[in-house]
Amino acid sequence: MLSDRRFVRFGLHLLGIVFYALFYYGHAPTPLLAIWAAGVLAISIHSMHIDGKLAEVQARSLSRTEFVHHTANALVKGLIWAAPAALLVPYADSATNAWAWSYVAMLALAAAVSRHSAPLASVIFCAVVTCGWGAGIVASGHASFAAVIVLTGLFCVMGTLEGALATYQARLAEMGMDEKSQVVSLLLREYEDSDADWLFQLDKNRRLRSVSPRLAFALRRDLTELEGVSFIKLISGTAWETGKFSSSVHLLAEKLKDRESFSNLVVEVQIGGERRWWELSGTPMLDENGVYAGFRGVGSDVTAQQESSEKIAYLARYDTLTELPNRLMLHEALGDALRYAEKWRSRCAFLMIDLDRFKAVNDSLGHQVGDRMLAEVAKRLKALMGEGQLCGRLGGDEFGVVIKDAAEKSQIEKLAQSIIVRLSEPYKINDHLLYVGASVGSAIGPRDGHSVEELMRNADLALYRSKDAGGGEYCEYEPTLHASAEERRKLELSLRNALVNNEFLLHYQPVVDAVTEEVVSFEALARWHSADHGFVSPGKFIPLAEETRLIVPIGQWVLREACEEAARWPGHVKVNINVSPEQLIEPDFAASVVRALAQTGLAPERVEIEVTESVFLRDAGIARRALEQVMALGCQVALDDFGTGYSSLGYLRKLQFSTIKVDRSFVQGASQQSAESLAIIRAVVAMADSLKMTTTAEGVETIEEAEMIRSMGCTKIQGYYFGRPMTAEEARNLIRREDLRKSA
Known part of the structure; x- marks a missing residue:
């Protein structure tokens, strides 16, 4: 483009020489016209040479030398084209001069529109030309025409400057776009890489x-x-x-x-x-x-x-040990089932499952075996699930089942019984053949609750009832269970304050020599007369106290109170004190016995601690060490309710019990001529004799039963026939009457 403009400008200058020759030939001196034409030709050729070097000026900046040369060329060119105003104008008429100026004005306009990249050169050319011609025209006496010439030059200069500014701004914008394009390209390349x-x-x-x-x-x-x-x-x-x-x-x-x-x-x-x-x-x-x-x-x-x-979401909704849905997911599933039941006016159900005797497995064989058993339980449960049924683990050894559509009541009972049967089958884990059972409680929605919390709570109440029934049972929720639970809650609240309010007292049931029928000891039995509930049966408050661990402070009170009362009796009469498994696992149990003996002054050999086989089903090692410490003090230990469990013989071999107490169920069975009960009592007596232990038959209520037990070789007898539980004062009176009878 610049190359084209260079030739156009050269052509315009040559054409100007021709026009001026025609305008002034015959008017101005020929040598003068020839000198001027030679100057125009020379400067035009020099301009062609300079413009050729600046062909790429649009893509770069002018150097200082190039700028000086280009500006000087424009100045000389302007002076040469302004020269006719002084040299030739005086020889011609006004019309000829007007035509001559018109051609110069065209050259100035051409310079103004074609030199945006070098505006100073155009400004100098236009200014020199117009100023020179203006001065020459004024000298010829045409001032008004000179004013037109000067204004023409001024407009050319302004046009040149405006065009240059527009070109400069466009160039800046173009450079900015180029830079942005390069940045974007670079970012895209990095992004792609x-x-x-x-x-x-x-x-x-x-x-x-x-x-x-x-x-x-x-x-x-x-x-x-x-x-x-x-x-x-x-x-x-x-x-x-x-x-x-x-x-x-x-x-x-x-x-x-x-x-x-x-x-x-x-x-x-x-x-x-x-x-x-x-x-x-x-x-x-x-x-x-x-x-x-x-x-x-x-x-x-x-x-x-x-x-x-996904893994985090899985861990939030599934149990890692069993891979079953956890409590959260069961909660959500039960909520969906409730909404489905209310929408379609149907019924849903929730089963709560608790393993029986699982704690004994965990405690005796360790948590690793217990965890493997829980995983096996989960597999069995999952295999029992049908369409619309979801099982999950609630925590510990508790599981739950959501039944979305429980329109048929028999379906719930059938599933519950299947669960009990399947989970009660033996487990083979690490070469151990293990047995646990299952208890199940159910609640039906929305009949038994309109919210998830209500259904779970009511299913839990039904489960608690099945556990109370001995385990391995299925129970449905009934409204009366809620009343029982509320009564239990109030009973627990009162039980927590019973010791402070001095609401406990001890009764004493005599144990007699089977031959002489003389009193040899009294069994201390705790009784509770509540200010809120009246007399509360031991069968009700003792299990509650064990579950809440209130049995520990209550047991310490019984130990101290019984020793204090026994200290008032003759030296040959002992006191039997029942101890809960919760007490035995306390670290300071033996110390509490020492304190009770020291405070009351009672001789250790006059105390017989009674325990049941259940103490060995939980933390057996701790229980055994506690009993050995008590025996080392001189106290005796009796094994109560013998024959009702499954580990008696093993612990008879490990601990030197002083007495074995035959459970009342065998005594009653023997009185009815039950061959099995008779055989068990004879075997117990024979075994106790060989181990140098005494035997006490419980629950003797008639003279016939007393005679039968005596004939079978039991050492001691306890039951209503010889005396019901009595107050401390009545026990002391019984001892005094017996002493008077002996002295008489």
């Missing part, structure tokens, strides 16, 4: 265009295979053939179809037969006419993050 992200572009038919190497790598395809292929087909894998698309792919397809922008959309894709997760963002593209042309967007592989999120 990253390991985790890629760009994608789709045409209006949702087919890939301009596929990048990173996207090809992510799709595990060759770059040449992807151009023009459906994007949805590439990411859906086998679902493209089966039509079973994931919900996220469906959503992406809808967004593309509706031409909606999307951001951070997580899509489940299949790449090379492997499930992965992509996070995609995209926006529609429009062409220069505003017509939809496809989609452009960015994607990244977020499989690791998604799998981590």
